[in-house]
Amino acid sequence: MSIARANRLTPYLFLAPAGLVLAVALFYPILYMIYASFLDWNPSQRIGEADFVGIRNYTKLFSDNAFRESMGVTLKFAAVVVSIEMFLGVGLALLLDRNIRGMSVLRTLFILPMMIAPIVVGLMWRYMYHPTVGIFNKTLKSWGLDSIPWLSDGSWAFASIVIADVWQWTPFIFILSLAALQSLPKSAMEASRIDGASGWQQIIYIKLPLMMPVLIVTLLLRLIDAFKVLEVILVMTNGGPGLSTEILSIRINRTASEFRELGEAAAMSNLLLIVLLILTFAMFIYNKAQEARAARLRVVEEET
Amino acid sequence: MPEIRLQGLRKDYGAVTVIEDLNLEMADGEFTVLVGPSGCGKSTTLRMIAGLESVSAGQIMVGDRDVSQLEPKERDLAMVFQDYALYPHMNVAKNMSFALRLARMNKSDIEKRVKDVAATLDLTAYLDRKPAELSGGQRQRVAMGRALVRDAGTFLFDEPLSNLDAKLRGQMRAELALMSQRIKKNMIYVTHDQVEAMTLGDKIVVMKFGEIMQAGTPEELYRSPANKFVAGFIGSPTMNFLSAELVEESDTLFAKGQGFSIPLPDARKTHLQTHKDRSVHIGIRPSSFVEGPGGLKMPVILSEYIGAQSVLISELGEEKISIEVNSVAPIRAGEQREFTVQGDEVHLFDPKTEAAL
Numbered sequence: 001m002s003i004a005r006a007n008r009l010t011p012y013l014f015l016a017p018a019g020l021v022l023a024v025a026l027f028y029p030i031l032y033m034i035y036a037s038f039l040d041w042n043p044s045q046r047i048g049e050a051d052f053v054g055i056r057n058y059t060k061l062f063s064d065n066a067f068r069e070s071m072g073v074t075l076k077f078a079a080v081v082v083s084i085e086m087f088l089g090v091g092l093a094l095l096l097d098r099n100i101r102g103m104s105v106l107r108t109l110f111i112l113p114m115m116i117a118p119i120v121v122g123l124m125w126r127y128m129y130h131p132t133v134g135i136f137n138k139t140l141k142s143w144g145l146d147s148i149p150w151l152s153d154g155s156w157a158f159a160s161i162v163i164a165d166v167w168q169w170t171p172f173i174f175i176l177s178l179a180a181l182q183s184l185p186k187s188a189m190e191a192s193r194i195d196g197a198s199g200w201q202q203i204i205y206i207k208l209p210l211m212m213p214v215l216i217v218t219l220l221l222r223l224i225d226a227f228k229v230l231e232v233i234l235v236m237t238n239g240g241p242g243l244s245t246e247i248l249s250i251r252i253n254r255t256a257s258e259f260r261e262l263g264e265a266a267a268m269s270n271l272l273l274i275v276l277l278i279l280t281f282a283m284f285i286y287n288k289a290q291e292a293r294a295a296r297l298r299v300v301e302e303e304t
Numbered sequence: 305m306p307e308i309r310l311q312g313l314r315k316d317y318g319a320v321t322v323i324e325d326l327n328l329e330m331a332d333g334e335f336t337v338l339v340g341p342s343g344c345g346k347s348t349t350l351r352m353i354a355g356l357e358s359v360s361a362g363q364i365m366v367g368d369r370d371v372s373q374l375e376p377k378e379r380d381l382a383m384v385f386q387d388y389a390l391y392p393h394m395n396v397a398k399n400m401s402f403a404l405r406l407a408r409m410n411k412s413d414i415e416k417r418v419k420d421v422a423a424t425l426d427l428t429a430y431l432d433r434k435p436a437e438l439s440g441g442q443r444q445r446v447a448m449g450r451a452l453v454r455d456a457g458t459f460l461f462d463e464p465l466s467n468l469d470a471k472l473r474g475q476m477r478a479e480l481a482l483m484s485q486r487i488k489k490n491m492i493y494v495t496h497d498q499v500e501a502m503t504l505g506d507k508i509v510v511m512k513f514g515e516i517m518q519a520g521t522p523e524e525l526y527r528s529p530a531n532k533f534v535a536g537f538i539g540s541p542t543m544n545f546l547s548a549e550l551v552e553e554s555d556t557l558f559a560k561g562q563g564f565s566i567p568l569p570d571a572r573k574t575h576l577q578t579h580k581d582r583s584v585h586i587g588i589r590p591s592s593f594v595e596g597p598g599g600l601k602m603p604v605i606l607s608e609y610i611g612a613q614s615v616l617i618s619e620l621g622e623e624k625i626s627i628e629v630n631s632v633a634p635i636r637a638g639e640q641r642e643f644t645v646q647g648d649e650v651h652l653f654d655p656k657t658e659a660a661l
Contacts, residue, residue: 187389190356195403195454196377205402209393297436 030273037266043256050263057267067268069243070251077158077247078226081165086219088166089173090211094203096174097181107178111171118168122235125164126151129236151237154244161233161245168232169225173218180214181207213290220283224276248272307332308353308458308490312362315348315514322348323514326362330507333488337505339495340537345514347462350494354383354460366458382451383460386467388443390435390450396422397431400449421452441472448483458490465500477503498538502526510534532658535587535651541615543587543651544625550579550652559586559650562621564600568647576652579661587651590615590628595635599644602627607637 037057041050061067092110096103113121128134129150137147150160184207192206208215230249233239239246239254246254248268256265313326323345330336338346351357353364355376364372371379382403390399397418404414422428425445435443444464451459464480465473481504484491495501501508502522509519510533518530522538529535535543548561550568557568557576566586568576605624606617609631616627616635627643635641652661 185387185389185392187385187387188391190354191383191385191389191450192391192402193356193376194354194381194383195450196406197402201406206391212393297434 033266033269036263037270039263039266041262041266043260043262053263057263058271060264061267061271066243066246067251070246070248073158073243073246074227074248077162077165077229077245078223081162081169081226082219082222084162084166085170085173085222086215088170089218090177090208090215092170092174093177093181094207097178107175111175113168114171116168118231119235121164121168122232125160125167125232126236129160152241154241157237157241157245161236164232164236165226165229169222173222176214176218177211180211184210216286217283220279220286224279224283227272227276227279307334307367308492309365310349310353310362311365313349313352313359313364314361315345315352315357316360321514326514326516328509328516328519330490330492333490335484335491335493335504335506337493337495337501337508338511339498339501339508340511340517342496343513344511346494346496346511348514349511350460350462350492353379353458353492354381355379379458380456381458381460382454382456383462384447384451384464386463388435388447388464388467390443390446392435395432395434396427396438396446396449399435399446400453402450403454417453417455418449421449425449425452440468441476444468444472444476448480452483452487456489458492461491461493463495464493466495466497480504499540502538508538510537528660529587529651530660532585532587532653532660535653535660539589541590541626541628543589544623545585545587545653546620546623546625547583547655548586549583550576550581552580559584559647559652561586562623564620566645566647566650568650572648576661579652579654583655584661585653585655585658587653588625588645588649590626592645592649593627593629593643594645595629595641596644597642599642601640601642604635604637604639604641607635609634 036047036050038052038054039047039050040053040056041047096107096110116124128136131137131147131149131152134150136150140147149156151157188206188210189202192202197205228249229247230253233245233247234250234253237245239250249272252265252268252272255261255268308330310326310328313323314321315323326345326349328336338349340346348357352359352372355371355374355378359372362372363370366379391402394402400418400421401414404417418431419428422431425448427442427445427449430438430442430446435446438446444467447464465476468476477500484504493500493504505522507519508522508525510517510525512533517537518525518534525534525538529538532545536545546561546564548559548564551558551560551565556570557573557580559566559568600620602618602620604616604618608615608617612631614629614631614634616629618625618627629635653659654661
């Protein structure tokens with residue numbers, strides 16, 4: 001083997017271990033799951049003993065009201081939390097993008113929730129939402145107000161998980177937005193002040209449009225995450241009351257462990273995976289389009 | 305367009321005082337250039353006039369209105385930035401019309417103004433392009449255009465040409481000079497390039513360490529610099545500085561130093577009486593040396609051919625000096641030549657205060 005050829009192969013050699021891990025830890029389970037979604041498979045059986053049922057698991061899902069409701073809850077949850085988080089996160093970033101004494105401490109405080117393990121967040125909020133000893137109801141009571149059935153009423157429970165998620169993930173959008181804001185060209189901001197833009201006009205006409213690429217990627221990242229959320233809600237409500245907070249990942253978990261339908265659970269997982277893939281592709285395509293645009297502009301610049 | 309006066313202007317950054325007490329008057333419609341090395345406070349001064357930096361003390365008077373505490377938009381000015389500061393997400397037309405749109409001017413008027421200005425700047429073909437799709441020179445013109453459509457009372461320029469290559473810079477400088485002749489407005493221009501300052505300014509303000517070293521017309525600054533700093537800053541190639549002593553011999557005052565003795569004109573004698581027999585710094589512009597017999601014999605160490613002119617590097621005493629000569633009869637390195645200097649072309653400076661004598 002010539003040296004040149006060996007040199008060409010070197011990078012692949014170094015990549016091989018990572019590729020191997022990826023194959024074992026990612027592709028194998030996915031393929032396994034896809035295969036399993038075509039089986040009528042009980043956890044007590046070995047996979048070889050399960051009956052092949054074709055696409056029955058999938059057709060069953062579409063007529064399954066509980067699944068449809070769960071899908072609805074997931075979509076609603078993702079849409080609501082991501083909208084609120086984007087609004088608050090970007091708003092806070094715009095508000096705190098200035099040099100005030102103690103700002104760095106404040107910024108650190110803001111991102112603390114993101115660093116707490118989801119299970120802990122779930123437990124924490126469950127205690128705070130506790131009907132009698134939780135801080136919310138105790139406070140309401142001390143003000144002479146009626147207590148609120150935070151986790152025991154369907155619509156309140158949905159609101160409660162939204163609040164917890166917003167608390168935990170707004171900081172994520174906040175730091176990314178702040179980073180985007182701080183990398184905006186300073187002189188363009190100054191030019192807009194000279195041009196007569198007020199603070200609001202600066203935000204609307206200059207800052208937000210320039211932050212847009214970062215905001216879009218942030219939005220997609222958060223959407224992907226919101227579709228996958230499990231632990232916090234599992235700990236807080238376990239999907240209840242009724243099906244009011246049963247997001248897809250809890251449904252999948254129950255289908256597998258409670259209803260002992262591994263095949264159906266696999267089919268659900270696949271559908272969720274497809275939704276996530278679509279979002280990921282959207283992000284990928286958006287990034288590619290941005291890069292292509294940048295490359296085209298560079299060519300234009302070099303020619304002129 | 306009213307005159308602009310800076311009165312006792314001061315700028316502190318925390319405990320550091322960048323500008324202590326700046327006083328300057330700019331006449332109506334005057335093109336004023338603030339020039340100086342980096343860190344001299346010229347940009348800070350401009351940004352205070354623009355309202356982008358707060359004023360620590362003092363007033364900025366436009367006519368009889370003190371604008372020093374007003375927002376930039378209330379000061380009736382337009383500004384061109386060093387990095388152009390175009391809005392990357394807006395096309396050229398949108399960039400140029402941004403201020404007008406904010407001012408809620410009606411659409412057809414905006415369109416007309418933008419078209420007119422674009423035509424004068426050769427930008428008509430690019431109105432739909434984004435800044436990233438333009439060359440440096442075109443971006444520069446868009447930045448100018450954005451300032452021009454405003455029709456503001458005062459135009460501020462913060463080193464607008466320093467990001468361009470040499471050829472384009474020369475071209476844009478000429479265009480700027482033409483523009484300033486056409487629209488007689490107050491213009492305040494910051495640069496570190498003395499050539500730009502000389503060619504563009506009605507008035508040049510040379511600054512150093514937050515202080516004004518001298519303010520005057522280009523001719524005044526070139527012919528009678530107020531101090532050694534201005535003398536060294538204005539003019540290219542730079543003025544030669546030598547140590548000397550003022551000596552009177554047979555009724556004539558001489559500037560005498562290592563290897564030379566230049567008679568000074570009688571007209572300067574009375575004025576220089578107090579400095580007699582004391583050491584001074586003398587400054588001689590490279591173009592003040594004239595080749596001819598009976599002068600100082602000097603070796604030519606290096607000959608730099610530039611074109612019509614050549615710059616010779618020579619030695620006088622132990623000091624390196626440069627001499628600018630006509631290139632018609634080329635002088636080569638290694639030759640010995642004689643050069644004379646007229647006494648009235650010798651600048652004298654106090655060695656301590658560096659003020660001109």
